[in-house]
Amino acid sequence: MSSYMKKILRINLSNNKIKDEIPDDKLLRAYIGGCGLASKLIIDEIQGNTNPLGKENKLLFMTGPLVGTTAPSNGRYVVCSKSPLTNIWGEAHSGGRFGPELKFAGIDGLIFEGKANNPVYLKIEDESIEIKDAYHIWGQDTYKTEKALKSELGDKKFKVACIGQAGENMLKISSVMNDMGRAAGRCGLGAVMGSKKLKAIAVKGSKKPEIADEKFNELALEFRKNISERGGILRKYGTPLAIRNLSKYGDIPIKNWQLGDWEGLEKINEIANLSILRKPIACYGCPVGCGRDIEIKEGVYKVEGAGPEYETLAAFGSSCLNANLESIVKCNDICNRYGLDTISAGSTVAFAIECFEKGLISKEELGFELTWGNHEAIVKLTELMANNEGFGKILNDGTKIASKKIKGSENFAVHVKGMEIPMHDPRAFYSMGLEYATANRGASHLEGTPFKVALGSLMPELGINEIVDRFETSGKGRITALTQNVNAVSNSTIMCVFVRDYISASDFTKLLNYATGFDYTVSELLKIGDRIYNVKRVFNILCGITEKDDNLPPRSLEPTKEGGNAGKVPDMKSMLKEYYEFRGWKNGVPTKERLKELDLEYLIPKVYI
Numbered sequence: 001m002s003s004y005m006k007k008i009l010r011i012n013l014s015n016n017k018i019k020d021e022i023p024d025d026k027l028l029r030a031y032i033g034g035c036g037l038a039s040k041l042i043i044d045e046i047q048g049n050t051n052p053l054g055k056e057n058k059l060l061f062m063t064g065p066l067v068g069t070t071a072p073s074n075g076r077y078v079v080c081s082k083s084p085l086t087n088i089w090g091e092a093h094s095g096g097r098f099g100p101e102l103k104f105a106g107i108d109g110l111i112f113e114g115k116a117n118n119p120v121y122l123k124i125e126d127e128s129i130e131i132k133d134a135y136h137i138w139g140q141d142t143y144k145t146e147k148a149l150k151s152e153l154g155d156k157k158f159k160v161a162c163i164g165q166a167g168e169n170m171l172k173i174s175s176v177m178n179d180m181g182r183a184a185g186r187c188g189l190g191a192v193m194g195s196k197k198l199k200a201i202a203v204k205g206s207k208k209p210e211i212a213d214e215k216f217n218e219l220a221l222e223f224r225k226n227i228s229e230r231g232g233i234l235r236k237y238g239t240p241l242a243i244r245n246l247s248k249y250g251d252i253p254i255k256n257w258q259l260g261d262w263e264g265l266e267k268i269n270e271i272a273n274l275s276i277l278r279k280p281i282a283c284y285g286c287p288v289g290c291g292r293d294i295e296i297k298e299g300v301y302k303v304e305g306a307g308p309e310y311e312t313l314a315a316f317g318s319s320c321l322n323a324n325l326e327s328i329v330k331c332n333d334i335c336n337r338y339g340l341d342t343i344s345a346g347s348t349v350a351f352a353i354e355c356f357e358k359g360l361i362s363k364e365e366l367g368f369e370l371t372w373g374n375h376e377a378i379v380k381l382t383e384l385m386a387n388n389e390g391f392g393k394i395l396n397d398g399t400k401i402a403s404k405k406i407k408g409s410e411n412f413a414v415h416v417k418g419m420e421i422p423m424h425d426p427r428a429f430y431s432m433g434l435e436y437a438t439a440n441r442g443a444s445h446l447e448g449t450p451f452k453v454a455l456g457s458l459m460p461e462l463g464i465n466e467i468v469d470r471f472e473t474s475g476k477g478r479i480t481a482l483t484q485n486v487n488a489v490s491n492s493t494i495m496c497v498f499v500r501d502y503i504s505a506s507d508f509t510k511l512l513n514y515a516t517g518f519d520y521t522v523s524e525l526l527k528i529g530d531r532i533y534n535v536k537r538v539f540n541i542l543c544g545i546t547e548k549d550d551n552l553p554p555r556s557l558e559p560t561k562e563g564g565n566a567g568k569v570p571d572m573k574s575m576l577k578e579y580y581e582f583r584g585w586k587n588g589v590p591t592k593e594r595l596k597e598l599d600l601e602y603l604i605p606k607v608y609i
Ligand code: SF4
Pocket: 073, 074, 075, 095, 096, 281, 282, 283, 286, 287, 288, 289, 290, 291, 496, 497, 498, 499
């Protein structure tokens, strides 16, 4: 017995063939599940030169061994593919209830292949699996799609993951959405779904994952109680709390990363957000509930439903010098409905405002004035991008592509490997510069979270036992790689990274062993995290990534004059040198010896042709 369902469903949308595959224990032990198992499947099945929007690309929806169990905060799933935004490894995580429901239907993961001729959706009800016509919901936004499918299937218990119009139009910053406002946002994987004409997946199941050892439930309960107590502040304020907690370090982007401080933060912080809160929302099995259910009853921006998270508040707020909270909520709502990644979309709006300010975009081209803090214009531009209309069409594949179309704007496009950097400033926490430069999906705040070490979140069992100053260069290579390895494990199990820090490495290992029946040790799990990280890196190398791509955009290397990061820029060269040495990479490429140590001999012929 184990918490795996021992079934991966392979769905070929070109010929409508659906096949069950049973992942063997050796594979599961070595790659766990989630993004780890996806890394092995993708390196085996997708070529480096595959067109991300072609029928040869594959799209994986993966759960993990903790998903759907009584472990805390396990309501997760991950979408993996070759990203159309970056042309490299693509990975986007989401919470809610969709992931656990896949497990309840007896499924660990889905692999979509090929491409349907006409819009379809996949209906899963335990063993009954059908590819169904989605013509009637093509063109609908994600909220309407979810409602329509539940109504059509006659049961609100179906959980739905779907794309909106952005994914249908294959916009490269489009997301996969589930549970009315939860997003697998990054890397443009909604566009891959759109390219396959796959509008949605609706799933309902009646099973429960089994566990290998009864002690699992007792331990899980203990963790839930502990996390519930410690997570009270996150439940009360949600992730908007980060605005207050992190802005003092100069961590939040302001005016497209040009400033280190801004008085408008008060208007969009956690207290401001409390004024629109109806109730906290929790993902399946989460004792915290950092999600926000909000309502704006009055004014031009009436919205009810999912409220913005920290990343969205920063992207459409401070980065655009926009202190109008209601308009940020509106932009969040537009992105959720149309299925756009709020980080990339908000960053692209900030980029466009700077282009307008510098005279690279005119009022005539846009149809309106696009100035800093002009909330009407910010909402209008977000609508144009989401609707794929007007000047929105120039912008809605993200900043890198837009900067190629808008002459002279390259330095305002703040991305790594084509993906907009998330809302933590690498000049405030140098380790985040290294994280962005080396993360496999391009600038990522989830592949590693090394900035937390500077804030006191230590992992003594993993060798992270002292706080290293946020502006220190030495030691950051090791810390960044270690936290990336740790997150590769939790993102494979899959447990939310917000709560994972509350559990020690040995307790986490025990929990996983009780669930799976394996006998992992802490060091074996760390090695697995390292393995997963290296598999993704090799995939990126096959896609053409070299050490030259491991860097920050020019804007992140210009100092600000004010705030908690004034005058600071990370020394990328020194940090990268230490990072590569720690990883066992030569010129950014894992050595043969390193690949052997990680039991990745099979990759040697791929890397060393
Ligand atoms: S902490 Fe927040 S994102 Fe994480 S599982 Fe809980 S509700 Fe979901």
